[in-house]
Each structure stands twice: as C-alpha cells, then as structure tokens.
Amino acid sequence: MEISEGYFYFPGCTIPCRENNYEVSARAVARVLGIDLYILDGFSCCGASIEAVDRFAGFLLGARNLAVVEENSDILSCPESECCLLTLCNGCYRELSVVNDILKTDFGMLRKVNGALSRVGKKYRGTVSIKHFLEVLFNEKYLEKLRSKLVRSFEGLKVATQVGCHATSPREIVKFDDYEVPTRLDNIVEMTGAKAVDYLDRNKCCGAPLLTISEEMALILAHYKLFNMKDAEAQLIVTMCPFCQIMLDTMQERIEEDFSEKYGLPVLYITQFLGLSLGLDPDDLDMKNNKAPWEEVLAPFL
Amino acid sequence: MYFSLRKNESRGDHILSFSSNKESGKRIDFDFINELISRTGGIGVLKCMSCGICSASCIIRKFDEDFNPRKIIIKAILGGKEEILKDEKIWFCATCGLCSERCAKNAKPEEVIIAITNIAAEQGFIPKSIREVCKKVRETGMIYELDDFTNFKRTKVGLPEVKKVDPEELKELLKETKIFANFDEERSEDVV
Numbered sequence: 001m002e003i004s005e006g007y008f009y010f011p012g013c014t015i016p017c018r019e020n021n022y023e024v025s026a027r028a029v030a031r032v033l034g035i036d037l038y039i040l041d042g043f044s045c046c047g048a049s050i051e052a053v054d055r056f057a058g059f060l061l062g063a064r065n066l067a068v069v070e071e072n073s074d075i076l077s078c079p080e081s082e083c084c085l086l087t088l089c090n091g092c093y094r095e096l097s098v099v100n101d102i103l104k105t106d107f108g109m110l111r112k113v114n115g116a117l118s119r120v121g122k123k124y125r126g127t128v129s130i131k132h133f134l135e136v137l138f139n140e141k142y143l144e145k146l147r148s149k150l151v152r153s154f155e156g157l158k159v160a161t162q163v164g165c166h167a168t169s170p171r172e173i174v175k176f177d178d179y180e181v182p183t184r185l186d187n188i189v190e191m192t193g194a195k196a197v198d199y200l201d202r203n204k205c206c207g208a209p210l211l212t213i214s215e216e217m218a219l220i221l222a223h224y225k226l227f228n229m230k231d232a233e234a235q236l237i238v239t240m241c242p243f244c245q246i247m248l249d250t251m252q253e254r255i256e257e258d259f260s261e262k263y264g265l266p267v268l269y270i271t272q273f274l275g276l277s278l279g280l281d282p283d284d285l286d287m288k289n290n291k292a293p294w295e296e297v298l299a300p301f302l
Numbered sequence: 303m304y305f306s307l308r309k310n311e312s313r314g315d316h317i318l319s320f321s322s323n324k325e326s327g328k329r330i331d332f333d334f335i336n337e338l339i340s341r342t343g344g345i346g347v348l349k350c351m352s353c354g355i356c357s358a359s360c361i362i363r364k365f366d367e368d369f370n371p372r373k374i375i376i377k378a379i380l381g382g383k384e385e386i387l388k389d390e391k392i393w394f395c396a397t398c399g400l401c402s403e404r405c406a407k408n409a410k411p412e413e414v415i416i417a418i419t420n421i422a423a424e425q426g427f428i429p430k431s432i433r434e435v436c437k438k439v440r441e442t443g444m445i446y447e448l449d450d451f452t453n454f455k456r457t458k459v460g461l462p463e464v465k466k467v468d469p470e471e472l473k474e475l476l477k478e479t480k481i482f483a484n485f486d487e488e489r490s491e492d493v494v
Contacts (some may be wrong), residue, residue: 016456017446019401024459044443044467052393052416053436056483060475061439064467092361102342109342116478120471169399170410179403204361205398212431213393220365221396239460253319286459 005077006036008069008128012092012242013045019242021286022088025271026133028284032149036075037086037133046151048095056112062099063113067122067127086133088271090166094174097130098262101173132167132271133196137188148190151279154301155193159273160234160265160268161185162225162248164172165205165239179203188270189238192277199232201225208243221254222247226263235263235297237267245269252292266294276302317359334392338378341420343413346405350375351439356411359426362394371401378418387422390481393429395419436485440476443467 015023030037043065055231066085072082087093104108104126113175114123161182168179177184182203186196205222225248229237239245249267256263268276268291275285275297287294305328310317338344356371363369369391386392389447392415401411422428428436438445443466476482 011464013446013448015442017444017448017452017462020456020459020461023461027461039462039464040467042467042471043464044472045439045445048360049445050436050439051397052315052395052419053428053432053485054479054481055416055420057476057479059342060479061443064475106342116475118475120475164399165396165398169403171403204400205396207396209396209398210362210394213390213429214437217362217366217394221361224361224365 005079005161006038007078008044008076008083009037009039010046010065010085010087010092011039012087012089014242015088019245021243021289022242022269022271023270025275025285026088028275028280029278030273032278034282035136035142038228040068040072046092046095047099048091050081052061058071058095059099059102059109059113060221061114062096063103063124064117064120064122066096066100066128067117067124069128070125071122073127081180083128085128085130086134086136087130088242090132090164093130093132094166097173100126100128100130111225114287132181134188135176138184146274150192150277152277152301153193154277158197158233158235159194160190160197160202160208160229160232161189162237162239162244163203164239164244165203167240168203171232176188183198185238185240189273192273197232197234199234200228202228206244206247208247218247219251219258222251226252226255226265227261230263230267234265237265238270238273239267240270249291266290266292303348329381330379331383334378334383337421338414338417341417343410344417346411346414347375347378347407349407349409350411351407353374353406354477355404355406355460359397359404361400366394371415374418375411375414386418387425387427390429392419392422393432400407421479423485436482440482442469443472
C-alpha cells in the first residue's frame with residue numbers, strides 16, 4: 001500500500017453528527033499548512049460518554065480506538081517522531097490521552113484491557129501519541145508558516161476564548177495548556193491582531209457534560225460564561241471544542257430566552273477564525289452552520 | 303472514637319463531631335472504602351482531609367449547593383454510603399477537573415466521585431437519561447446516530463465519510479464488563 005504523509009485523525013461522535021463546520025475549517029487551515037488528516041474505518045465513541053457509569057468500559061472503547069490506529073500505523077508516514085492521532089474534540093482528547101497514560105503505567109489494567117481486546121482480535125501496544133489538532137500548530141515550522149500567510153487583520157476586535165476544561169486537565173497527562181491561566185489559545189488568536197480579553201472565571205467549564213443529567217444546570221453554566229464574556233466587552237467568542245461551541249453558540253438563543261438577556265455574541269471555532277485571517281471566505285469555513293449571527297461583527301474585517 | 307455528621311438546624315448544614323458514644327455516631331465504613339479503592343481513581347478517598355478546597359472551587363456547587371464534592375466524599379468515609387449511592391446529585395459532576403487540580407492532597411476528588419457513580423451504577427442506581435445514552439453507545443458505538451444521512455451531509459461539505467465500528471465487534475468487546483453489560487437489569491429503581 002502506498003505510504004503518504006499525514007496524521008491520523010479521530011473524528012469522535014459530535015463533530016461528524018453535529019459540528020462538521022469545525023472539521024471543514026480545520027481541514028482548510030491544514031491544507032494551507034500542507035497537513036493531511038486521515039480517518040480510519042471502525043472507530044467508536046472515545047469512551048468518555050460512559051465513564052460515569054463504567055470507567056472500565058470507557059477504557060475498552062478508548063483502547064480499541066487506539067489499537068485500530070496501531071494496526072494501520074504503517075499506511076501513513078507521520079511528520080512527528082512517533083505515530084500521532086489528532087483530534088479536534090477536547091473530550092476525545094482527554095479520554096484517549098488518559099487511556100493511553102493509564103495503559104502505559106498500570107500493568108494490571110493493561111492486562112485486563114488487552115484480555116478483552118483479544119476477544120475482538122485487537123491489541124493495545126502503546127505506540128500512538130494523542131495530540132489536539134492545535135498542538136500541531138505549535139510546531140515551530142507550522143507556526144511560522146501560518147504567521148507568514150495571515151493576510152486579514154482583526155486589529156481592534158476583542159475576543160473571548162473558551163479553552164475548555166478537558167484540554168487542560170488532568171495536568172500530568174493533558175498538556176495542551178495551564179488550567180488556571182491558559183494562554184496558548186489567546187496567543188493564537190492574537191497572531192491575527194485581535195485582542196484576547198480576560199474575563200471572570202474564564203477557565204471554568206461550559207456545562208456541556210451536564211446536558212444529559214440536567215439541561216437546566218448546563219444552561220446555567222453556559223449563561224454564566226456568556227455573561228462574564230459580555231461583561232468584559234468581548235465582541236466575539238472563539239472555541240476549540242465542539243461541546244463548548246454547542247453550549248455557547250447553538251444554545252445562545254435558548255439562553256437569551258431562558259434568562260431574559262441579550263447577548264448576540266458570534267462564536268467561531270479557532271480554525272474558522274484563523275481561516276478568515278488566512279484570507280479564506282466564510283463559505284470555505286462552513287460558517288453558515290454557526291448559529292449566533294456573525295455578519296455584523298465581522299463585516300468591517302471581511 | 304466515633305464520628306458523626308450532625309445536621310445544624312439553624313445553619314442548615316452539617317457539623318462533623320466526635321464522640322466516644324457508640325450510639326451517637328458512625329464508624330468509618332472500611333468496607334465501602336475498600337470497595338472504592340479497588341476502582342480506578344477511588345484511592346483518593348484515603349488522601350482526603352476534608353479541607354473543602356474542592357467544594358470551594360466547584361462551579362456546579364456555586365449554582366447548586368446540593369452538589370458538594372467534599373460532603374460526598376466525607377459521607378462515603380463515614381457510613382453515608384446508602385444515602386450517596388441513591389442520590390441523583392452525585393451524577394452532577396461535570397468532570398471539569400478543577401477540584402483535582404486544586405486538591406491540597408492530590409486526592410483527585412473528581413475521580414473519587416466517578417468511582418462512586420460507578421458503584422451506584424453497578425447496584426442499579428442510574429439516572430434514566432444516562433441509561434439512555436449508555437443504550438445508544440452499546441447498540442451503535444456512538445452517542446448520536448451516525449448513519450448514511452450523516453455521511454451524506456459530510457460529503458456535501460467536502461468531508462470524508464466516517465465508517466464506525468461493527469456493532470457485533472462492539473458487543474463482543476463489552477460483553478463481560480461488570481457494569482456496562484448489565485446496566486439495564488432491573489435491580490433497583492431508577493434514580494430519576
């Protein structure tokens with residue numbers, strides 16, 4: 001089989017079923033940088049959705065996904081030193097990273113997991129590393145390439161970033177950024193000339209994990225975020241996780257109704273925001289599927 | 303020495319007190335502690351000193367004082383097992399991890415609470431809404447419907463199709479998990 005260069009990409013559940021605009025815009029940015037994202041057949045949910053009920057079952061799902069990548073690792077030549085699996089969803093990022101770490105450090109768990117995996121002809125070997133797609137952008141060569149190709153300035157625009165709790169915790173395993181004072185997403189945003197504003201409790205959870213048990217509680221948390229962002233005079237919100245995007249964008253109108261507040265804050269994925277700054281059109285970035293209206297805020301820049 | 307959590311009527315919360323009187327208090331529930339530490343993440347229950355940094359940081363507790371990480375853990379230690387396993391509120395952990403980041407003893411309260419919800423699930427106490435998500439994952443391998451229409455929408459915007467796991471393989475893989483394979487056995491009432 002022909003070997004091409006690229007990264008394996010784990011799509012998860014939420015992006016293919018609800019948030020394809022994140023992947024469209026991520027691939028658009030990846031194309032500019034010469035990065036190829038390859039989806040293997042046979043993935044399942046990463047396992048995070050069932051951890052509260054049965055953590056071991058969650059580990060089995062995660063480990064099986066990693067085994068699928070390991071089985072196929074020779075069909076792609078990864079630009080990094082070892083085989084990388086990229087993901088755009090913070091939930092998947094944390095779950096797969098934690099599974100990877102536990103299986104590399106807990107020999108008893110490794111035996112139990114591989115025992116179950118052997119029943120379906122699979123084996124976890126621990127040869128894959130997990131990265132959030134944005135971590136690839138931290139590679140010096142891609143960062144410089146990105147910086148050199150930015151053509152549209154967002155100077156004067158105040159942006160509130162939602163990093164998302166699952167990209168920063170647990171800190172020994174998930175190393176995207178610091179939980180208490182995250183700066184990396186803000187730094188990427190500010191490459192475009194925009195100003196990343198600080199706002200109260202900006203490292204707190206968007207509420208998405210509570211959607212199943214209590215939609216009311218989830219909306220209270222998301223409302224708290226929107227309230228603080230608006231209070232800090234943010235004009236636009238940038239996210240890096242489909243769950244945070246759902247809470248702040250898709251649910252914004254519902255939050256405005258439930259809490260009788262007007263927000264009208266456009267919410268973009270970081271890859272959409274970067275895509276615009278790279279000179280791409282909103283249509284190339286599937287922005288018609290963003291719910292909160294963005295035309296008015298972005299018109300002066302486009 | 304016996305410990306008890308007495309309800310303080312005027313303040314509406316609990317006071318931890320000691321007594322040598324067997325009738326007044328509960329003993330440390332070593333059986334439940336052993337149960338907890340046998341689960342991934344449960345070991346933190348031995349490290350907890352009930353300082354409350356977790357509850358002080360918890361964004362859920364800020365808006366719903368009935369979800370209190372410190373109280374859940376101290377109840378687990380002091381014989382409050384029956385109460386917490388049946389309590390719907392233990393499922394309100396958002397797994398945001400802030401409590402674990404800040405815990406003074408690195409006890410990872412979030413993981414202890416997840417170990418507790420795992421035990422509750424094993425005994426049949428699972429909120430109905432969460433049970434539905436588990437059914438979806440067990441049957442299809444995903445939390446949402448990922449079918450031909452999903453892939454049609456993807457190809458329309460230039461994305462490659464996603465071919466998910468074979469349901470038979472999934473069934474075989476999850477067959478012998480203690481909880482997940484058995485969660486819809488009617489053992490106890492639904493929590494919600």
